[in-house]
Amino acid sequence: MEYHDSEKAQEVAGRVEAFMDEVVLPLEREMLATGDTISNDELAELWEMAKERDLFAPQMPEEYGGQGLDFADMLPSFEQVGRSLIGAHSIRANAPQEGNMHTLEMVGTEEQKEEYLRPLVQGEMTSGFSMTEPMQGGGSDPKMLQTTAIKDGDEWVVNGHKWWTSDGWDADFFLVMARTDLDEHPYAGTSIILVPRETEGVELVRNVGHLGAPELLEASGGHAEIKYNDVRVPVENTVGEEGKGFQIAQMRLGGGRLTHCMRYSGMAERALEISKAYLSEREGFGSDLAEKQTLRQRIADAETKLHMARCGVRHAARELDRSEARIEVAMSKVYTANVCNEIMDLAVQCLGANGVANDLPVAAFYGDVRAFRLFDGPDEVHRRTIARHAFEDVATEEIEHALRFDEDRIVDELKREAPADD
Numbered sequence: 001m002e003y004h005d006s007e008k009a010q011e012v013a014g015r016v017e018a019f020m021d022e023v024v025l026p027l028e029r030e031m032l033a034t035g036d037t038i039s040n041d042e043l044a045e046l047w048e049m050a051k052e053r054d055l056f057a058p059q060m061p062e063e064y065g066g067q068g069l070d071f072a073d074m075l076p077s078f079e080q081v082g083r084s085l086i087g088a089h090s091i092r093a094n095a096p097q098e099g100n101m102h103t104l105e106m107v108g109t110e111e112q113k114e115e116y117l118r119p120l121v122q123g124e125m126t127s128g129f130s131m132t133e134p135m136q137g138g139g140s141d142p143k144m145l146q147t148t149a150i151k152d153g154d155e156w157v158v159n160g161h162k163w164w165t166s167d168g169w170d171a172d173f174f175l176v177m178a179r180t181d182l183d184e185h186p187y188a189g190t191s192i193i194l195v196p197r198e199t200e201g202v203e204l205v206r207n208v209g210h211l212g213a214p215e216l217l218e219a220s221g222g223h224a225e226i227k228y229n230d231v232r233v234p235v236e237n238t239v240g241e242e243g244k245g246f247q248i249a250q251m252r253l254g255g256g257r258l259t260h261c262m263r264y265s266g267m268a269e270r271a272l273e274i275s276k277a278y279l280s281e282r283e284g285f286g287s288d289l290a291e292k293q294t295l296r297q298r299i300a301d302a303e304t305k306l307h308m309a310r311c312g313v314r315h316a317a318r319e320l321d322r323s324e325a326r327i328e329v330a331m332s333k334v335y336t337a338n339v340c341n342e343i344m345d346l347a348v349q350c351l352g353a354n355g356v357a358n359d360l361p362v363a364a365f366y367g368d369v370r371a372f373r374l375f376d377g378p379d380e381v382h383r384r385t386i387a388r389h390a391f392e393d394v395a396t397e398e399i400e401h402a403l404r405f406d407e408d409r410i411v412d413e414l415k416r417e418a419p420a421d422d
């Protein structure tokens with residue numbers, strides 16, 4: 001499908017596609033065949049190759065070693081790396097690292113950029129974004145945040161209990177969402193505090209086991225449950241303006257949601273490619289399975305929806321380069337997540353038992369994609385945002401005329417029907 005992305009976007013994506021076809025997909029096939037994981041050393045080799053090909057960290061400015069692409073231009077490259085579970089990692093464009101880089105680049109101080117952002121981009125450091133908490137803390141409703149950071153002299157004292165901090169087990173530092181002014185509404189009194197992992201009081205409790213969890217990468221840092229017990233860091237570790245944590249998180253998540261859409265749409269495309277190849281080769285009931293109309297209809301619907309999702313993401317990315325694009329991003333997130341889930345289910349069905357075998361990547365995709373409807377805001381929360389917008393400025397004149405007309409007519413009829421002395 002031709003999307004008329006900018007020349008620059010197409011040029012970089014073409015090189016990313018070649019890198020995926022020549023290096024990443026063969027490596028992934030080898031891993032699936034042997035059941036091995038990629039070691040940190042192998043990942044570092046992939047990074048070197050990506051750097052040699054000028055593909056590394058497309059989302060970051062060139063001064064930090066990235067490609068300096070905006071959202072609209074990085075989009076086709078992210079779709080390409082999404083075709084493999086190790087694709088985004090191989091060019092350092094994986095969540096949550098990419099979102100955390102984006103946050104530090106947007107609002108970090110020069111010192112934070114030198115000490116944390118530069119090594120983060122280069123893969124010398126890794127990071128976690130610590131927002132979600134166990135019951136009854138912040139989750140779908142982030143206003144329920146319980147973690148606090150209270151000033152004591154020139155230090156923050158952080159206390160709280162988080163979980164699902166992606167890559168948390170291996171992280172060198174965390175961006176912790178904490179309430180810093182308890183008298184304010186959470187939206188006005190929450191800040192992001194950078195906490196180095198080695199700080200006293202940081203307690204890594206466990207990695208949360210979950211559906212899918214393909215252990216293709218040794219370097220994948222799991223989803224950590226973490227306690228912050230009287231953790232002291234300097235007030236200079238505030239990331240962005242104090243009290244603006246939610247606004248900054250929103251900027252981070254807006255971009256993060258779109259990059260997830262881009263990567264997962266690449267994954268759905270590959271699952272469809274594999275399914276179509278299988279259906280074209282496999283015979284049953286007197287013909288290729290690809291000739292069965294029930295399957296063809298479903299593949300046609302899947303192709304259509306994937307195309308619609310990609311168009312929507314492209315529109316949202318262009319808007320996000322100009323503004324907050326909250327509604328466009330919410331629509332893209334919920335639509336793409338559902339389309340990718342539908343497609344992965346269809347792919348498993350088309351492949352028969354091969355759909356759930358580890359010989360192909362589709363089983364791992366299937367396990368991985370379900371969480372996309374939950375993280376970075378579950379479906380219902382995005383629909384809530386979209387509905388709130390939809391009910392703003394409702395044009396009541398659309399019904400006023402009809403209802404007044406009815407009302408007048410009914411009153412007239414009642415008057416006519418009523419006995420004179422009633």
Ligand SMILES: Cc1cc2nc3c(=O)[nH]c(=O)nc-3n(C[C@H](O)[C@H](O)[C@H](O)COP(=O)(O)OP(=O)(O)OC[C@H]3O[C@@H](n4cnc5c(N)ncnc54)[C@H](O)[C@@H]3O)c2cc1C
Pocket residue numbers: 096128129130131132138139140141163164165166167223371374375376377378379380381384
């Ligand atoms: C793979 C994965 C990676 C993650 N990575 C991170 C990370 O790096 N950092 C981090 O901080 N968090 C992370 N999370 C956590 C994730 O962001 C939260 O799980 C998500 O915000 C939902 O919060 P919750 O699990 O507490 O669900 P709850 O808030 O308990 O909600 C449960 C369900 O209720 C429904 N619901 C909620 N609100 C409404 C409503 N208003 N109307 C109707 N229905 C509603 C939804 O279906 C929702 O799924 C990750 C989660 C997963 C699965």
